[in-house]
Amino acid sequence: MLALGWTVSATGFELRAFMPANVVVYTAPLCFFCVRVKHLLARKGVTFSEVDVRSLADGRRWLHARTGKTSVPQVFINDVFVGGYAELASLEREGALDELLREHDPSHPSER
Numbered sequence: 001m002l003a004l005g006w007t008v009s010a011t012g013f014e015l016r017a018f019m020p021a022n023v024v025v026y027t028a029p030l031c032f033f034c035v036r037v038k039h040l041l042a043r044k045g046v047t048f049s050e051v052d053v054r055s056l057a058d059g060r061r062w063l064h065a066r067t068g069k070t071s072v073p074q075v076f077i078n079d080v081f082v083g084g085y086a087e088l089a090s091l092e093r094e095g096a097l098d099e100l101l102r103e104h105d106p107s108h109p110s111e112r
Contacts, residue, residue, distance in 0.1 A: 023048035
């Protein structure tokens with residue numbers, strides 16, 4: 001699936017097609033902040049994969065080894081650990097989340 005977006009170049013604005021980011025959210029049932037993360041992403045129209053940590057062998061232990069945290073939700077964008085709800089909401093308030101949510105095109109000079 002391609003997404004369209006405007007980028008700024010030396011010659012002005014360009015409309016470019018991007019592949020959307022790969023977003024994975026690790027959750028658990030009855031988790032208030034998991035619901036908040038999913039609502040934030042859905043409100044932005046972001047497609048994401050949800051993984052219930054109970055479905056993983058040693059799920060929370062695996063998350064702790066990968067992130068240093070044992071709580072959920074835990075959000076990864078393009079295989080990079082971003083954090084939980086507080087971090088995602090902070091990125092959204094700062095205007096930095098949209099940049100993370102698109103996959104960089106390595107052929108574009110401004111993204112090397």
